[in-house]
Amino acid sequence: MIQQGGGALGIGEIPIGPTWQTNYFIGADAQGRDVMARVLYGGRASLEIGIGSALICCGIALVLALLAGFFRGPIDALLSRLMDLIWAFPVYLLAISLATVLLTKPNGLQWGFVHVDPSSLWVPTAIIALVYVPYVFRPVRGQVLSVREKEYVEAAIAQGASNGRLMFGEILPNVITTVIVMLPLMIATTVLTESALSFLSIGVQPPKASWGTIIDDGQSLLYTRPWVAIAPGIMIVLTVLSLNVLGDGVRDALDPRAKLRMRG
Amino acid sequence: MAVFIVRRSIGLIAVLFAITVLTFLIFFATPGVDPTRALAGRNPTPETVAAIKHQFGLDRSLPVQYLLMMKRLFISRDLVSYGNQALKVVPAITSAAPVTFSLVLGAAVIWVVFAILTGVLAVILKGTIFDPLLMILALIGISMPVFWLGEVANLVTQDRLHNTFLFHWVPPLGYTPLTSNPWQWFLHLVIPWITLSVLYIGFYARVLRANLLDVENEDYVRTARAKGLSERRVLLKHMLRTSLITFVSLFGLDFGVLVGGGALLTEVVFGLPGVGKLTYDSLVKLDLPVIMATVIYGAFFITIANALVDIVYARLDPRIRPA
């Protein structure tokens, strides 16, 4: 079993290199910590943030898109302008701005009774979820608008269905596929974004680690102990690659347009 | 056309206004954030803090602060950095912009050429093993964090294989302006160009391939074949031409974002003093004047790119061209 920690190195000691023993499989970092253990534990943070932010993002976007597409008029105008505004900001710049502001406070955030520790994983999760909302909102809103005009919705309205039943009973089941198709690709994107923020040291805060922070640590050790930076990167590539492949598969399975059409 | 330009300009001003207000609010109105900290140094006396607040107008109301900053940015152009009072914001950006332009332009040329080659090749080789192979390669390209790829590239070209015939020509990290030494400019940028373009080659090749396969089912492609055109002509003149409409609009947006500061990870990894690096440095230091200026610069390019995309889109698709 690989354990976090292991023996710390003293100053001037020989760096521990990759070995076939259970500890220090791919060596140690500047503080003498076992990189393999850090990569495995860091992966947990990366995946938690990636999956969590993608789910939150899709959830918020879905609700907003339903509201905007269903009520149209001023609600739609307001939400759509807001989304355009977030959209006009480059994703990374917005995320960095938010992260800097939220993470530079030593005592954490205090909103009324809610206290968020700056080293909490919720901070990067929330930031990443927020910046990608427009990317999900736009296509889903378009779909809600078109589904709303469909005959079966008209029929439900004619039967006197309530707004809630129309939104969640009639429209939601018809647009949820789009969100499900987007979800794996969103997770792939959020995992990459998390690693970038952490690499710029404004994502996951020490002592917690994620793949991004380990690559950041490895930057200064690049020429002496390259595995510190390479290993977490390989983990990111493998994770994101599998998510993309999964996303392709889900799309092919659920998106009827992707299927081959027979000619008569 | 004149109406189009006027409408676009109004839109641009509205977006710039909204973005600057949003940025301003993020940094000034978030509870607990105090830009004075960056200005006053460590452990300042309350008097120093008050004096600095007054000097920079930070004791005024938020709207007044906003207007003062905009005035110094656009009209008197003497806005200085909070962190380094000798650093004037406007010249800082104008000297960083060419670096970013050099980086993004070169990468864009590489990614457009290779994405089209890969996408078209995948369609030609459809049904063979090479099509899925190319697409997996493209997917790997998309899945690599650009900063990590940059580090690996540095490891290989600066250290491990630097003394071999392969990479002995790679200069140390940094930037040489085109005007002072074009050859060195080129050598410094080759590795960053390739690194930055890998992601986009993968993405655009996949988009193009999917688009070409969609278009292949179109009736007008069948018409073109029924006319007796060669497969090559059908692919290049009929299928690729219509697929390029999506390609070009995506390209415009990505190009705008990158020039506007989105290439910051590549700039950080390769030590290129571009706009992205400037933005990043100012963001982590809470250096609001520089942040404001770089954000406005970035939004400006993104909006300009959007407008250009609309114009090019209309050139490419006659259906939306005004009659």
Add this chain to the structure above:
Amino acid sequence: MPQPLLEVKDLRVSFRTEDGVVKAVDGVSFTLSPREVLGIVGESGSGKSVTMMSVLRLINDPNMLVSGEVLYKGRDLMKLGKGQMQEVRGDEIAMIFQDPMTSLNPVYRIGDQICEGILTHQDIDKPAARKRAVELLQQVGIPHAGSRVDDFPHQFSGGMRQRAMIAMALANNPDVLIADEPTTALDVTIQAQIIELIDKLKDDFDSAVVLITHDLGVVADIADRIAVMYAGRVVEFGAKRDLFYDPQHPYTWGLLGSIPRLDRPKASRLYSIEGTPPSLISPPQGCKFRPRCPHAFEKCMEEPELVSRVDKRDHLDRCWLDPATKRVTRYNTIEGGRAA
């Protein structure tokens, strides 16, 4: 009988799918003489479009299997190389399609799309090709052809686009024009105009025409001979007169009966064929029309050949019923409807 221009022999086209092999075309044979108009009639999925697209080898599906011969002026098109086939397409055999809205490339001018075909097959320069394109547009009845030649497809109405498609198809003076449901996507008033236009131009250009349609009314005016297709086969084939006045196959009777006619009592104006077309993956045993045929009997469990069963040598059908019985029973279907 003159030497046939085009002769299709035992053409079979099938597609491998996840559910099994779809036999879209199952042993179709016919001939086409110079300057003749042949109508191919059948419902959706009967294989009529697939047949003609296979003649031009326009279906590009890795899961497709084709066998049979397509002899054009004695050459088997199935055995031509890719380049040779491209020389035939658009030059000797041209084709127009069902939906003129999507059959023209939206990003090129109408004139350029016509010129493209001309320049591919003829050794003339661009100005000459353009002049020819304007002439062609005039011939198909586009007003102000000289200026409309520079329009984009979206600036044309549906009928005008189909006219432009016809101009494009006739640009190289082909010997055969295949028209695949050329009127289906158009307004009823425009449909007759397009059929008339094809009728007129086939004489001007000395072309033979294969007109594919699901509507017997469309071919009634201009066809010389008609082939009725059902479930991937020809079930009846004969001169238009014979087919209309002495139809042999119950499916043809159904088609004739389903043309609305106001000269009958209200209750019997329309006949509808019961049931749905058979699965092409596991077709019924024997006669493919048997499950829907009101006159089926034991012998129908055996597949009838396409042979002449009446006194006319070139009137072929696939039905076991006795011609004398047919003359009595078909009356109800065609003239009286079910109510009678």
